[in-house]
Amino acid sequence: MIEVTNLTKKFGSKYAVHDLSFTVEKGEVLGFLGPNGAGKSTTMRMITGFIPVGRGSIRVCGLDVEKEPERVKDKIGYLPESAPLYPEMSVTSFLGFCASARGMRGKARKEAIERVIETCFLQKVAHQTIDTLSKGFRHRTCLAQSLLHDPEVLVLDEPTDGLDPNQKHEVRNLIRDLGKEKSILFSTHILEEVDAACSRVVIVDQGKIVENGTPAELRTKSECQSLHELFRKVTTKETTAA
Numbered sequence: 001m002i003e004v005t006n007l008t009k010k011f012g013s014k015y016a017v018h019d020l021s022f023t024v025e026k027g028e029v030l031g032f033l034g035p036n037g038a039g040k041s042t043t044m045r046m047i048t049g050f051i052p053v054g055r056g057s058i059r060v061c062g063l064d065v066e067k068e069p070e071r072v073k074d075k076i077g078y079l080p081e082s083a084p085l086y087p088e089m090s091v092t093s094f095l096g097f098c099a100s101a102r103g104m105r106g107k108a109r110k111e112a113i114e115r116v117i118e119t120c121f122l123q124k125v126a127h128q129t130i131d132t133l134s135k136g137f138r139h140r141t142c143l144a145q146s147l148l149h150d151p152e153v154l155v156l157d158e159p160t161d162g163l164d165p166n167q168k169h170e171v172r173n174l175i176r177d178l179g180k181e182k183s184i185l186f187s188t189h190i191l192e193e194v195d196a197a198c199s200r201v202v203i204v205d206q207g208k209i210v211e212n213g214t215p216a217e218l219r220t221k222s223e224c225q226s227l228h229e230l231f232r233k234v235t236t237k238e239t240t241a242a
């Protein structure tokens with residue numbers, strides 16, 4: 001569903017992403033891990049068509065993101081790291097605006113809004129303006145907009161960032177449930193989330209993949225007791241050498 005092949009992106013002379021290749025199949029939740037600045041958001045922004053691909057290729061549901069960007073956008077729901085919201089709109093009117101922008105009309109639009117409000121547990125704030133929402137509810141409103149068109153592929157950049165433990169738990173469960181039917185790529189710094197929600201993990205460091213496997217495979221292979229230990233082992237070479 002997502003096929004990333006030899007993906008490279010440079011900003012000036014610096015590689016943000018260097019020769020990445022991985023896939024996310026249907027029914028798979030891939031946890032995308034890495035330290036700050038490892039290249040996760042840049043990769044996600046290329047997959048979703050927000051920035052151009054440098055070198056290499058990306059296919060989503062068999063479509064080349066560079067050749068068929070509009071069709072790819074119909075297949076993908078994207079929660080960016082800093083998602084834009086209109087503070088003066090209510091949750092329902094914001095979702096209605098996003099649904100209209102996606103070309104939804106009439107009954108289908110109304111049903112889509114109701115569905116995502118329920119999925120993201122937004123019922124009690126549905127008519128509240130966005131500027132009066134807590135961070136967690138704002139975040140869920142962003143997540144809800146990414147689900148409006150019931151996409152086959154979800155790309156979620158730190159979807160649990162800033163949520164309280166209860167909300168984190170709910171969002172992880174939601175991701176795990178959605179992942180049964182969809183392909184999900186999600187980035188996180190919270191390693192517990194990998195066991196809670198992911199079927200597979202890719203760890204990137206300085207734009208390159210340093211590990212790829214199920215959480216259990218990675219622990220066994222590395223002889224590390226925990227993902228924390230493995231993460232530190234594979235991503236801190238430069239810092240420890242310095």
Ligand SMILES: Nc1ncnc2c1ncn2[C@@H]1O[C@H](COP(=O)(O)OP(=O)(O)OP(=O)(O)O)[C@@H](O)[C@H]1O
Nearest residue numbers: 011015016034035036037038039040041042043081
């Ligand atoms: N528009 C840009 N112009 C110049 N450099 C950029 C740009 N976007 C990203 N970078 C650089 O590319 C590298 C990768 O950044 P990226 O945001 O993809 O990392 P990340 O893994 O998502 O980090 P974080 O976990 O902190 O969100 C960093 O060195 C960053 O400074």
